[in-house]
Amino acid sequence: MHTILLVEDNEMNRDMLSRRLTRKGFRVITAVDGKQSIDLAIQQRPDLILMDLSLPVMDGWEATRLLKHAVETKEIPVIALTAHAMAGDEEEAYRAGCDDFDTKPIVMERLLEKIHGALRKG
Numbered sequence: 001m002h003t004i005l006l007v008e009d010n011e012m013n014r015d016m017l018s019r020r021l022t023r024k025g026f027r028v029i030t031a032v033d034g035k036q037s038i039d040l041a042i043q044q045r046p047d048l049i050l051m052d053l054s055l056p057v058m059d060g061w062e063a064t065r066l067l068k069h070a071v072e073t074k075e076i077p078v079i080a081l082t083a084h085a086m087a088g089d090e091e092e093a094y095r096a097g098c099d100d101f102d103t104k105p106i107v108m109e110r111l112l113e114k115i116h117g118a119l120r121k122g
């Protein structure tokens with residue numbers, strides 16, 4: 001069973017996506033901000049991280065940069081998630097170290113394809 005770290009500050013989005021991923025056979029751990037995502041990634045070593053980009057305390061871009069520079073977490077695939085996709089956000093997410101990018105509202109089939117693709121590469 002693969003473990004996914006879901007980093008999402010919106011409680012409704014976090015609960016909904018966590019339940020849907022659990023039903024698809026994933027173990028899901030959650031973080032509510034970028035700082036907590038780093039702590040959990042180091043402690044739990046998930047197989048994949050779903051990273052919201054607009055987060056309190058530390059945004060998803062900075063959290064991803066730090067995760068990709070840390071020896072313990074640099075190999076964990078990160079898929080950026082954003083509801084406010086602006087021109088350049090996707091490129092910025094890749095520059096920060098994200099392995100893939102998806103927009104909200106979540107289209108589950110599309111997200112699952114990206115998750116499975118990233119897990120196959122890793």
